[in-house]
Amino acid sequence: LPPFDPDDPLGIDDLLTDEDRAVRDTVRRWAADRVLPDIADWYERGELPGIRELARELGSLGALGMSLTGYGCAGASAVQYGLACLELEAADSGIRSLVSVQGSLAMYALHRFGSEEQKQRWLPRMASGEIIGCFGLTEPDHGSDPAGMRTHAKKDGTDWVLTGRKMWITNGSVAGVAVVWARTDDGIRGFVVPTDSPGFTAPEIKHKWSLRASVTSELVMDEVRLPADAVLPGVTGLRGPLSCLSHARYGIVWGSMGAARASFQAALEYAKTREQFDRPIGGFQLTQAKLADMAVELHKGILLAHHLGLRMDAGRLRPEQISFGKLNNVREAIEICRTARTILGANGISLEYPVMRHATNLESVLTYEGTVEMHQLVLGKALTGLDAFR
Numbered sequence: 001l002p003p004f005d006p007d008d009p010l011g012i013d014d015l016l017t018d019e020d021r022a023v024r025d026t027v028r029r030w031a032a033d034r035v036l037p038d039i040a041d042w043y044e045r046g047e048l049p050g051i052r053e054l055a056r057e058l059g060s061l062g063a064l065g066m067s068l069t070g071y072g073c074a075g076a077s078a079v080q081y082g083l084a085c086l087e088l089e090a091a092d093s094g095i096r097s098l099v100s101v102q103g104s105l106a107m108y109a110l111h112r113f114g115s116e117e118q119k120q121r122w123l124p125r126m127a128s129g130e131i132i133g134c135f136g137l138t139e140p141d142h143g144s145d146p147a148g149m150r151t152h153a154k155k156d157g158t159d160w161v162l163t164g165r166k167m168w169i170t171n172g173s174v175a176g177v178a179v180v181w182a183r184t185d186d187g188i189r190g191f192v193v194p195t196d197s198p199g200f201t202a203p204e205i206k207h208k209w210s211l212r213a214s215v216t217s218e219l220v221m222d223e224v225r226l227p228a229d230a231v232l233p234g235v236t237g238l239r240g241p242l243s244c245l246s247h248a249r250y251g252i253v254w255g256s257m258g259a260a261r262a263s264f265q266a267a268l269e270y271a272k273t274r275e276q277f278d279r280p281i282g283g284f285q286l287t288q289a290k291l292a293d294m295a296v297e298l299h300k301g302i303l304l305a306h307h308l309g310l311r312m313d314a315g316r317l318r319p320e321q322i323s324f325g326k327l328n329n330v331r332e333a334i335e336i337c338r339t340a341r342t343i344l345g346a347n348g349i350s351l352e353y354p355v356m357r358h359a360t361n362l363e364s365v366l367t368y369e370g371t372v373e374m375h376q377l378v379l380g381k382a383l384t385g386l387d388a389f390r
């Protein structure tokens with residue numbers, strides 16, 4: 001039998017192809033080199049300095065729009081995209097958020113619903129990281145229930161005139177292009193908005209205690225005039241943004257396990273070296289129970305993510321299955337981080353260790369891309385056939 005590997009107790013590595021491992025190792029090395037040395041400092045300052053350079057490097061790695069094909073995208077498998085999300089989030093959820101929003105939300109919307117002209121114009125430069133994108137769905141008064149959105153676009157001759165506010169928009173202030181969802185006379189449509197359009201501003205939201213190394217913004221659109229071809233032709237209705245969100249949520253199923261892995265590893269190392277009552281705290285049964293439970297949830301979660309990845313690659317992944325994964329993995333990841341925090345004692349609250357940073361980041365991850373409650377309701381509806389949303 002192969003020896004027991006504390007880093008991979010279930011032998012999940014055996015399920016990966018050589019190419020999967022190569023992607024994983026490349027992204028892991030990049031994150032160790034470019035993010036880990038500075039992330040605590042960025043987090044403390046509440047900034048992501050060098051975001052444009054980081055985006056270009058992520059573009060060179062092929063991590064932007066990674067599982068999309070053509071237009072300079074890497075055409076990787078869903079499993080490989082997931083592994084990249086895990087490795088990025090093991091560094092920080094803010095970096096994974098940058099990549100998720102760019103690839104799974106903004107680029108995915110253009111790739112799936114855009115005209116050939118829109119794709120040619122935006123996707124290659126977004127894949128390279130030259131242009132950062134954002135995705136505006138949430139509004140100050142409409143989060144879990146976006147159907148009530150107020151942002152609207154009206155026809156004026158052949159032009160569109162877009163007015164409204166979006167809130168909590170990742171990458172907003174640094175984006176060159178925003179995909180904005182708005183109400184029209186024909187239903188909800190997606191608009192491709194160059195962020196230098198007159199009437200468009202994106203003030204950054206400050207004073208966050210979570211995802212501090214991530215740009216989060218408000219989008220203000222005051223009669224932004226757009227040409228007729230700014231609308232995404234391929235979709236009308238909430239199905240558009242929701243299918244983009246499904247793709248991004250899939251990445252979070254993997255990513256959240258990265259934050260959990262980093263926190264688990266920090267706790268395990270600490271438990272083996274920190275001594276109290278003349279022995280390592282890892283020798284106490286209560287600490288071992290915590291570590292065993294954390295490892296079980298961590299590797300079950302990775303196994304679940306891999307299973308969903310294979311289904312996505314086979315074209316058989318249902319949205320309810322993504323809800324299953326997002327609900328379980330983010331909820332368990334935050335529990336793992338909180339338990340890791342207790343193992344580190346007072347040191348657990350310090351930025352010298354990654355666990356509190358990951359735990360506070362996951363508070364956002366628990367809420368965005370569908371709250372825990374929304375995913376419970378999705379599964380509840382699928383199980384019972386009864387809609388409890390309203």
Ligand code: FAD
Pocket residue numbers: 101135136137138140141142143144145167168169170171210211216364367368369370371372373374388389390
């Ligand atoms: P609400 O919808 O007001 O929910 C508040 C609480 O009520 C939650 O617990 C919710 O589950 C519960 N609730 C609501 N309805 C029900 C119900 N029917 N039954 C039971 N409970 C219910 N959005 C974007 O469009 N683009 C982005 O790039 C983006 N990035 C984000 C980045 C960060 C850091 C954060 C924090 C958020 C981001 N969001 C983004 C917004 C995010 O998607 C929303 O916050 C999320 O959808 C929840 O909406 P809300 O905050 O308005 O909460």
